[in-house]
Amino acid sequence: MATNDGRPADTEAAEHERQFCEILEYSPAALLVVDEEGLLLFHNARLRDLLGYEKDELDRIHTSEFWYDLDQRSQIIASLRDRGGRLLNEKVVWRTKSGQLLHLLLTYAQVAYRGGHISFVGGKRVLWVYDVTALTQHEFQVVEQERQLREILDYCPAAVCVVDEEGRILFHNWRMRDLLGYEKYELELFDTKLFWHDLGHRERIIELLRARGGQLLNEEVVWKTRRGELLTLLISYVQVAYAGGHVAVSGGKRLFWLYDITPLRRAEQARLRSERRLGEAIESISEGFVCYDGEDRLVICNSCYRNLLYPGMEIELSAGKTFESIIRNAAERGYVPDATGRVEEWVAERLRQHRNPGEPQVQRRNNGRWVMVSERRTEDGGTVAVYSDITELKQREQDLTEKSNALTALSSKLAKYLAPQVYDSIFTGRQDVKIVSTRKKLTVCFSDLVGFTEITDKMESEDLTHLLNHYLTEMSKIALQYGATIDKYVGDAIVMFFGDPATLGVKEDALACVQMAIAMQKRIGELAEDWRNTGIETPLRCRIGIHTGYCTVGNFGSDDRMDYTMVGGTVNLASRLEHEAPPGGVLISFETYALVKDETRCEERGHVQVKGIAQPVATYAVMGAKDAEQASTALLRLELDADRMSGDERKAAADTLRRALETLEKGV
Incomplete structure (x- = not known):
């Protein structure tokens, strides 16, 4: 085929x-x-x-x-x-x-x-x-990646949830269960409405999702755990679309993340409570309080700060205002008298003080108030300050200053009525002003002017007053120079003693007294020429008597009037020796002579019988310090007006001349 x-x-x-x-x-x-x-x-x-x-x-x-x-x-x-x-x-x-x-x-x-x-x-x-x-x-890789992704999601620190259109859970992770306290099987197709504390809030969120195209991030909500505890959560819908009247994602699902911010909100609430309590505490302070941050901006202040510095005045003191703007505003409005006419200079000075705080500063305000500012730097570079109203303290200080000045003036006046030693012992608290006395061995000195009575008859009272005050002033200077306590002035007489309230020792006190007497007689001789030039024809001469012995010394008198003085036989004997002393001479007792003989040249004057003393008192005439006899050059000055001399004065002058002659003959 x-x-x-x-x-x-x-x-x-x-x-x-x-x-x-x-x-x-x-x-x-x-x-x-x-x-x-x-x-x-x-x-x-x-x-x-x-x-x-x-x-x-x-x-x-x-x-x-x-x-x-x-x-x-x-x-x-x-x-x-x-x-x-x-x-x-x-x-x-x-x-x-x-x-x-x-x-x-x-x-x-x-x-x-x-x-x-x-x-x-x-x-x-x-x-x-x-x-x-x-x-x-x-496929294996996809499966493994899906497994890993699920594992990552399951143990993610944020809760992950996928729900259907009805809000039922299709997927959730471990954090979701741990957060809300459910078991895994309990959350399968669980209706998420049961979580919401506020269903109205849920509806508002759904509306927001619709309005914003399905995207909603970081919305704070409150959910309930299985046990009913409330949690503050941050919810984020990261992939949402609106379709058919329902909130949905691809496949009709909805995905959201949950973050537990309950501890954060609790901490925030605790912080707010702490800030509120701190604000209440600061507000309750009776003094002005203010705090500035590291940039010198106002953080907080209380109403006392505003009322103290700016009472009834409009000054902006809101948080964030700089310290410089606040003080400049106050200075420009005339609230600070010290800043008048020099605002810039004052602001610069105040800023230096504020930024380098040291000792508290005092400010004078225009309403007559005084404010003390105490500032301190904080660790973060800020500054806290306390403003104290010291107006009342300033007024008291001023009153105290005035009273202190008045007291000082008064004490200066009172000091002239007291011996400096007594005055010091009283005002330093060493001696109390109350009637009390002690027995001490003192050296007592009496001095007066010879023939002062006759002079008063020849002088006008004003001239006499001037003469007497001049004399007493010069003698008091010498007395204080040698440490004498001046007891009193009796006319032209001066009563002094050594050994109280301070003492150098009995011997030293006696020697100081005798040296004082020599200095007084020398000063009388120097003043004689001045007095002659003022018209006083008869020279003023002073006689001094000194005795050492025990006295009772202290405050004598009453509760209302007292005198710091001495009493006893020693005082009387010193007074009698002053009467027995020749004009221009110093007569001392044997008790005094025994203490000063090594430093002072004295001549025995025999015993005298004085009133009030039973036995005769041995007396010695002070001739001068022994240092004078050792001088290489002797100076002799002789002024003699026999017609104006009394018999006693002539006798005393003759004795002085004989002693001078004997001294000269010894030196030939």
Whole structure:
């Protein structure tokens, strides 16, 4: 039989078969034909390339050698029988020649069941093999990545939740369960409405999602745990779309994240409570308080600060105002008198004080108030300050100053009525002002002017007063120079003593008293010329009596009026010796002489009988200090007016001249 082109029919069939075999040989899918025993009857290049065999190696090879899992092969054969010999896209694992595993997709495309055996036409079995190793590995990777992602989400520190359109939970992580206190199975398809403390808030959030296109980040909500505890959460809907009147994402789901900010809010509330309590505490302070930060901006102040510095005045003291602007505003408005006419200079001074605080400063305000400012730097470079109203203290200080000045003036006046030693002992607290006395050994000195009564008859009272005051002033200077306690002035007489309230010792006190008397007589001689020039014709001469002995000394008088003085026989004897002393002379007792004889030249004057003393008293005339006799040059000055001298004075002058003559003769 021939074809239309004249070629034999078998030749054409052979050509078709060759072409068909060539197509199968280079098919991208591996093709196998096996017999009923599973021996390989036909295979193409793709199979050899896939399994790594040569063509002759695969001729009639038993396909069971390819299988990694023979049990699966048996199951597939059973399935082929059950399904009439047709089985599509079964995943299997085969081994290559080198032992590598391949994931393959098998398809038995033409199978028939005959005589209890799997067979094809001619008793053959045809299957296609597709290499899905890469795809399978990718699926494994996707599965692993999904597992890892789920694990990451499950242990994420933020709660993750996926809900359906009705708000039922489709997915949640471990943090969600831990946060709300549920078991895993309890949250499957759980209605999230049960979490909300405020369902109205939930509805408002849904409206916001719709209005904003499904995106809502960091919205604070309050949810309830399983035990009913309230949690403050931050909820974020990160992928939301509005569709069909429902809030939804792809597949009708909704995804959101939850962050527990309950501790943060509690801390914030605690901070607010602390700030409120701090503000209340600062406000309750009775003094002005203010705090500035490191940039010198106002942080906080109390109302006392405002009322103290700016009572009834409009000054902006809001937080954030700089210290410089506040004080400059006050200075420019005249609230600070010290800044008047020198605002810039005052502001610069105040800034230096503020930035380098030291001792508290005092400010005078325009309303008559005085404010003490105590500033201190803080660790962060800021400044805290306390403003204290010291107006009352300043007024007391001023009153005290005035009273102190008055007291000082009064004490200065009173000092003139007391001996300096007595005055000092009273005002320093060493001696109390009360009637008390002690017995001490004193050296007592009496002095007066000879013939003062006669002079008073010849002088006007004003001149007499001036003369007497001049005399007493000069004598008092000398007395104080030698440490005498001036007891009193009696007319022209002066009563003094040594040994109380301070003493150098009995002997030293006696010597100081005698030296004082010598100095007084010398000063009287110097003043005589001055008095003569003022019209006093008769020279003034002084007589002095000194005695050492025990006296009772202290405060005498009443509670209302007392005098610091001395009493006793020693005082009386000193007074009598003063009356017995010659004009211009110093007469001392033996008790005094015994103490001063080593430093003072004295002459015995015999015993005298004085009123009030039973026994005669030994007396000595003080001639001067022994140092005077040792001088290399002697000076003699003689003034004599015999007509004006009394008998006693002439006698005393004669005695003096005789002693002077004896001294001169000894030196010839």
